[in-house]
Amino acid sequence: VKSELAPPAQGFVPPNPDFRAFxxxxxxEQGYLRLIGTVLARIEPGFVExxxxxxxxxxxxxxxxHGGVVGGIAEAVMGAAAATLVAQGSTVVxxxxxVNLLSPALGATLIGRGQVVKPGRRLIVCRADILVAGTDGTxxxxxxxQGAMAVVAADG
Amino acid sequence: VKSELAPPAQGFVPPNPDFRAFxxxxxxEQGYLRLIGTVLARIEPGFVExxxxxxxxxxxxxxxxHGGVVGGIAEAVMGAAAATLVAQGSTVVxxxxxVNLLSPALGATLIGRGQVVKPGRRLIVCRADILVAGTDGTxxxxxxxQGAMAVVAADG
Amino acid sequence: VKSELAPPAQGFVPPNPDFRAFxxxxxxEQGYLRLIGTVLARIEPGFVExxxxxxxxxxxxxxxxHGGVVGGIAEAVMGAAAATLVAQGSTVVxxxxxVNLLSPALGATLIGRGQVVKPGRRLIVCRADILVAGTDGTxxxxxxxQGAMAVVAADG
Amino acid sequence: VKSELAPPAQGFVPPNPDFRAFxxxxxxEQGYLRLIGTVLARIEPGFVExxxxxxxxxxxxxxxxHGGVVGGIAEAVMGAAAATLVAQGSTVVxxxxxVNLLSPALGATLIGRGQVVKPGRRLIVCRADILVAGTDGTxxxxxxxQGAMAVVAADG
Numbered sequence: 001v002k003s004e005l006a007p008p009a010q011g012f013v014p015p016n017p018d019f020r021a022f023x024x025x026x027x028x029e030q031g032y033l034r035l036i037g038t039v040l041a042r043i044e045p046g047f048v049e050x051x052x053x054x055x056x057x058x059x060x061x062x063x064x065x066h067g068g069v070v071g072g073i074a075e076a077v078m079g080a081a082a083a084t085l086v087a088q089g090s091t092v093v094x095x096x097x098x099v100n101l102l103s104p105a106l107g108a109t110l111i112g113r114g115q116v117v118k119p120g121r122r123l124i125v126c127r128a129d130i131l132v133a134g135t136d137g138t139x140x141x142x143x144x145x146q147g148a149m150a151v152v153a154a155d156g
Numbered sequence: 157v158k159s160e161l162a163p164p165a166q167g168f169v170p171p172n173p174d175f176r177a178f179x180x181x182x183x184x185e186q187g188y189l190r191l192i193g194t195v196l197a198r199i200e201p202g203f204v205e206x207x208x209x210x211x212x213x214x215x216x217x218x219x220x221x222h223g224g225v226v227g228g229i230a231e232a233v234m235g236a237a238a239a240t241l242v243a244q245g246s247t248v249v250x251x252x253x254x255v256n257l258l259s260p261a262l263g264a265t266l267i268g269r270g271q272v273v274k275p276g277r278r279l280i281v282c283r284a285d286i287l288v289a290g291t292d293g294t295x296x297x298x299x300x301x302q303g304a305m306a307v308v309a310a311d312g
Numbered sequence: 313v314k315s316e317l318a319p320p321a322q323g324f325v326p327p328n329p330d331f332r333a334f335x336x337x338x339x340x341e342q343g344y345l346r347l348i349g350t351v352l353a354r355i356e357p358g359f360v361e362x363x364x365x366x367x368x369x370x371x372x373x374x375x376x377x378h379g380g381v382v383g384g385i386a387e388a389v390m391g392a393a394a395a396t397l398v399a400q401g402s403t404v405v406x407x408x409x410x411v412n413l414l415s416p417a418l419g420a421t422l423i424g425r426g427q428v429v430k431p432g433r434r435l436i437v438c439r440a441d442i443l444v445a446g447t448d449g450t451x452x453x454x455x456x457x458q459g460a461m462a463v464v465a466a467d468g
Numbered sequence: 469v470k471s472e473l474a475p476p477a478q479g480f481v482p483p484n485p486d487f488r489a490f491x492x493x494x495x496x497e498q499g500y501l502r503l504i505g506t507v508l509a510r511i512e513p514g515f516v517e518x519x520x521x522x523x524x525x526x527x528x529x530x531x532x533x534h535g536g537v538v539g540g541i542a543e544a545v546m547g548a549a550a551a552t553l554v555a556q557g558s559t560v561v562x563x564x565x566x567v568n569l570l571s572p573a574l575g576a577t578l579i580g581r582g583q584v585v586k587p588g589r590r591l592i593v594c595r596a597d598i599l600v601a602g603t604d605g606t607x608x609x610x611x612x613x614q615g616a617m618a619v620v621a622a623d624g
Contacts, residue, residue, distance in 0.1 A: 029216060029217035030216045030217070030222060031212055031213045031214065031215050031216065031222070032213070032214050032215065032216065032222035032224050032225055033222075033224070034213070035191070035192075035213045035214060036191075056187055057187045057188070057190070057191045058187065058188050058191060059187050059188065060185060060186045060187065060188065061185035061186070066186060066187070066188035066189075066228075067228075067231050067232070067235070067249075067250040068188050068189070068224075068225075068227070068228025068229070068231055068232055069188055069224075069228070071224070071227050071228060071231055071253070072222075072223075072224025072225070072227060072228050073224070075223050075224055075227055075255075076223070076224055079223070093223075093257070093260075094223040094257050095256070095257060095435065095460065096254070096255060096256040096257065096408060096437075096460055097227070097254070097255060098252070098253070098254035098255075098410055098566040098614060099231075099252060099253060099254075100251070100252040100585075100586075100593045100614060100615075100616060101249070101250050101251060101252065102585070102586040102588075102593055103586070104249075117568075117570070117609070117612055118568075118570040118571070118609070120570075122434060122462070123407065123462070125408075125568045125570055125612065127595075127612065127614075141585070141586070144585055144586075144593065144595065144614060145614075146566060146568060146595075146612060146613075146614045147568075148407065148408055148460075148568060150434070150435070251591065251616065252564060252593075252616055254410040254458060254566055256429075256430075256437045256458060256459075256460060258429070258430040258432075258437055259430070273412075273414070273453070273456055274412075274414040274415070274453070276414075278590060278618070279563065279618070281412045281414055281456065281564075283439075283456065283458075297429070297430070300429055300437065300439065300458060301458075302410060302412060302439075302456060302457075302458045303412075304412060304563065304564055304616075306590070306591070341528060341529035342528045342529070342534060343524055343525045343526065343527050343528065343534070344525070344526050344527065344528065344534035344536050344537055345534075345536070346525070347503070347504075347525045347526060348503075368499055369499045369500070369502070369503045370499065370500050370503060371499050371500065372497060372498045372499065372500065373497035373498070378498060378499070378500035378501075378540075379540075379543050379544070379547070379561075379562040380500050380501075380536075380537075380539070380540025380541070380543055380544055381500055381536075381540070383536070383539050383540060383543055383565070384534075384535075384536025384537070384539060384540050385536070387535050387536055387539055387567075388535070388536055391535070405535075405569070405572075406535040406569050407568070407569060408566070408567060408568040408569065409539070409566070409567060410564070410565070410566035410567075411543075411564060411565060411566075412563070412564040413561070413562050413563060413564065416561075
């Protein structure tokens with residue numbers, strides 16, 4: 001089972017020309033992502049990839065990434081993908097999401113790929129694939145997700 | 157908006173008479189829950205409550221609990237509620253879950269209450285309420301969740 | 313396993329004083345609900361119950377209500393519960409929902425109970441219980457659902 | 469926004485060599501699908517397409533396909549995709565699913581495409597795209613779904 005999510009073929013045009021810089025700030029402000037060691041690996045219009053190297057303290061008894069981390073990365077990467085497509089002065093907050101865990105998240109690196117499916121004015125609907133990569137670079141799909149992010153006014 | 161989830165009225169009878177001790181080990185083995193400072197607050201047949209005191213490193217820019225923590229606690233507390241109802245020699249792993257975020261998780265303590273709705277032989281279906289409590293003890297519902305946990309053989 | 317959803321204890325006050333008449337029109341305009349024989353059984357602020365008597369043409373091979381009907385009633389009853397709490401001139405459309413099917417929907421009547429959990433300005437988050445009742449009136453929970461309805465301007 | 473789901477690239481091999489005949493029977497036994505006028509349009513290993521021509525009695529007030537039909541087709545087409553990959557003597561029943569409605573389902577034909585993502589021994593996890601096609605053949609994505617189907621013994 002391979003990941004099929006990639007930067008969208010439909011060629012979204014971000015309304016904010018500085019969407020990359022916005023996304024880097026958006027990422028940096030989330031202490032939780034830093035706590036679990038998240039790396040911002042890729043930014044495209046409507047697509048973001050995060051990576052999380054394995055550490056024992058984000059695992060569970062058998063050396064897997066904890067389900068809470070897998071789901072948390074799924075939500076975070078969908079929010080980030082949505083955030084690449086909001087206008088200046090707006091941002092996104094998670095409204096709802098759903099995760100199916102497919103197989104134990106056993107590997108050296110957890111990879112989350114979030115993709116915008118439909119950028120609405122109020123809600124941005126996304127899908128995500130979560131994979132684990134071995135030290136040899138092989139990838140295996142371990143969770144899939146779907147959810148909606150709400151567009152809100154950014155403050156400050 | 158108040159939480160309505162409480163220990164189930166239907167009076168589930170845990171097949172494992174040592175379900176409390178099992179649940180304490182189940183909780184202790186999850187490094188991720190320790191990382192974010194989770195406290196195991198209550199165990200009943202088909203019902204578990206976790207609490208997480210606020211810390212800046214599990215928050216986001218505005219002093220809220222991060223959505224990844226809210227969702228992670230929702231999944232964890234549904235898994236724990238399910239784990240109170242498995243036979244000796246079995247355990248549970250998350251299969252799938254869905255979270256609706258209702259309002260910003262701003263407060264001193266995040267409280268997750270997981271409740272079994274239907275204890276099946278293979279899948280245990282649960283609901284969860286996630287609340288934030290202020291320093292004055294007032295509670296506010298900030299997320300609701302629903303999901304299925306898979307029953308699997310425990311190893312070791 | 314019993315249904316636990318009932319008219320909300322929190323006492324929602326409908327902004328539209330004619331919410332019952334509005335709900336009856338809202339129901340009547342949905343040809344699909346008529347096609348499958350739905351009856352509007354109860355309207356309260358933030359709570360609606362639909363009932364569907366069994367017919368072979370909404371079933372599947374073994375005499376159960378079809379999963380598509382169970383899920384469709386779950387979505388419809390959450391939309392209706394949300395519709396009791398919108399202002400005059402507004403209505404609701406389904407944004408997203410999730411259903412867990414708990415046991416075969418075998419019985420004389422399918423009962424859907426939708427309850428508002430959080431009436432937001434843009435999104436109204438709901439839960440639903442779906443039950444089957446036997447000819448003797450006994451009820452059994454056969455599905456649970458959770459979802460968000462979007463508040464939009466009514467036209468006409 | 470285009471549909472991206474297609475027969476899986478990973479080349480699933482159905483354990484049942486007669487999977488096409490099995491799928492045709494599986495489809496024929498569901499009275500509900502007939503009631504709403506569903507056509508079985510395509511069967512591939514891990515992929516099924518259903519089509520539903522518009523009729524007023526499966527619509528709602530403004531000439532759209534009803535949300536209950538959209539969600540019902542999403543569930544049905546994921547179940548059918550899963551059913552192409554079960555062994556002889558097994559079948560599938562819906563366990564859970566989640567739907568995001570993206571835009572009003574206004575068009576001449578509703579098209580559901582279900583795809584297996586992960587064929588597990590007990591649960592088969594799927595995604596679906598739901599589109600509407602105009603009389604000129606143009607397609608527009610109007611809903612996406614994700615869910616798990618349970619593998620069970622077929623009787624008879």
